[in-house]
Amino acid sequence: MHQVPATGHREAGPGTPAPGECHLWHVPVRERPDWLPILSREERATADRFTRVRARHVFTTSRAVQRLVGAHYLGLPPGDVVITRHCHRCAAPTAAPHGRPRFAHGTPPPVDYSVSHTEEHLLVAVTGHGAVGVDIEGPGSLRDVDGLARAALTTAEREHFGTLSAGDRARWLLAVWTRKEAAMKLTGLGLRVNPRELDVRGPLLSAGSVPEWPDTPVHLYDLPAPEGHAAALASTVPMTRTRTCALPAAADAGPRPARR
Template sequence: MTGHPVQVQVQVWWARLDDARPALLTLLDPVERARYESTPDPAARGRFLVGCALGRLVLGRLLDLPPADVPLRRVCPRCGGPHGKPRLRTPPTGLSGEPQALDFSVTHSGRLVGVAVCRDGEVGLDVEESGPGTVVDVDSAARVALSAAELAALRARPAGERQSAFLRTWTRKEAVLKALGTGLTVPLRELEVSPPDRPPAVLTWPTPFQPHSRPRMSLADLLVENTHPAAVAVALREPSGSRPKDAGAEEDGVVIDVAAHDGTRTLATYAG
């Protein structure tokens, strides 16, 4: 018998590359500042600045801390370098002294930047810029990112539908891997998700998550500015000491409630 679904809230702030301002540099820590200064491409540098600043402003507000004092760390799961998923140091505390169980995720594509925050689980956010003039080499990307079944289904679609279908699938997969904190150390082809015109769900887990280490995961599709596909994933935290479920055992679902916010306004308030 299946239990009741567990509802978790994710807050998402959306901003744009145009929101980058010199005043935001004061929010970056030394590691972030070094990465900003060593990034040669102006657009990539701007996206990084907006993502860092927006994340610090949002987390600072939620933690009752000055944005520049938010304790962040970045550790790449592959090489140990300072460029992995940004995380809060454990356990962060606000002015009340209470631990703050927050996870967050940053994404950017083209001129879009997003930050997602969740208190109840590990969160991953991904967005892909789309719309008129956006061209993706779907054939090449699909061979790397899709399972054999997903690739066959994509090729069976009319040519005019393939780019949008691929981007929907890609955002779902990226959101899941970001929530798990693995990045691309787990091959995308080993993670299979539901077809793009069906409710988002993980169908097949990569080998490292079979069968007892599978997280309780939920996905939600988003659409930014009515054009750009995005997805958010949450891996629910298990209670300390909980026993892993047997393979095939039924479990409660996880339903994501997404609240969208204006990240541009948040940045403008600080940058003046």
Template sequence: MTDAPIEVVVTRLAAAPEAVRASAALLSDAERHRARRFAFDRDATRFIVARAHLRQLLAARLGVRAEAVEFEYGVYGKPVLSRRFADSDLHFNLSHCDDVAAYAFSCGHAIGIDVEAVREISDADNIAARYFSRLENVTYRSLKPRDRPLGFFNCWTRKEAFVKALGDGLSMPLDRFDVTLAPGDPAKVLRVEDTPGDDSGWRLDSLCPAAGYVVAIASQA
């Protein structure tokens, strides 16, 4: 990913109890309150460690202490740095699945990231029919059965990363843009509404951070 100022960091969220306590100490009161609302300790722990890692990664790039990082949230819940850090022009996004967390950073460009475990889903075909675009459905249904789980999650993560980069929730319907999804094909935006992907101003990247996982990153080109 050398054509644009994008940095991706992938970490595991498994942590010993003392490390979880140290991570919690880095969070704001609001973040600790949010952690207490999780029904399961495992989910609370993953949230605490993921958010602490985010603070540490941002702090290293901003030259401040992790506890001093401040967030604001968009209408649809996307976290951004507070106005205090506006001069940095640092954009970021994060995602986690199971105990794998992925973070993306960019200077001056909107960015979104998504990570998923590749697995078989019983109603994957129905989900694709409902949420994928016409072109994506044609491509997905042309895949051999053994390739469909990866094709499905290639498409899902790429669309999710793009929507997260926009930061507008689902204000753009998922069938209004096309992405590549076939295993082996480079990640790419093919269309955004009536604009060809090459002229859309958006870029997609993908990677496999660990066996059985796929990550997609969407950024302004």
């Protein structure tokens, strides 16, 4: 499987990604009370409704980091970053906004991004050209290896799966599932797509009979991931390099409250 070259780690994020470049923001999930003021009133209310502490930390980390990353590229205070999740397939607004998240600044926005998480890690991928999808998965995604293989693999992928040793099957399946998730998030179709129609073994995704699947080629890349995890990137333009970025230390101290 194809892996896009990396250009190293930066403590502070660079400017808008150049053509063929993707910026990756990796943030550990943990409790950060100083980030709560970044969230909107609705997001803080949603966070308060979580009964599982870890799920609340995942939610607040994800929403705050999206605003912090957006602030970097948009030149705005984090609390002023507006994120939309409009699904263009829904004829009317829904009670629970869904769809690909986007920064509601500019037409189109200056960057496209995708976000994914496990209970321990959050990953945001940002590109300045084309669209992007990212996914990170942990061991918890493989509670039933054979069941996931039956539900998610194409015929050709299942044949390859059958040739692997028992020790290699789980690792290979996790990487394949991550690539499928990244591609489904890229299109905005999500799990409405039957993953058994998506062959992700090569550098370009091969889609079977999938309603509304775009004509644009989908490029696939494996990404470095924490131990026991897998991460993948899908993009509508070829990626020649990635740059791993880190939030500045000041992001943990006294953010400006959200206006919405």
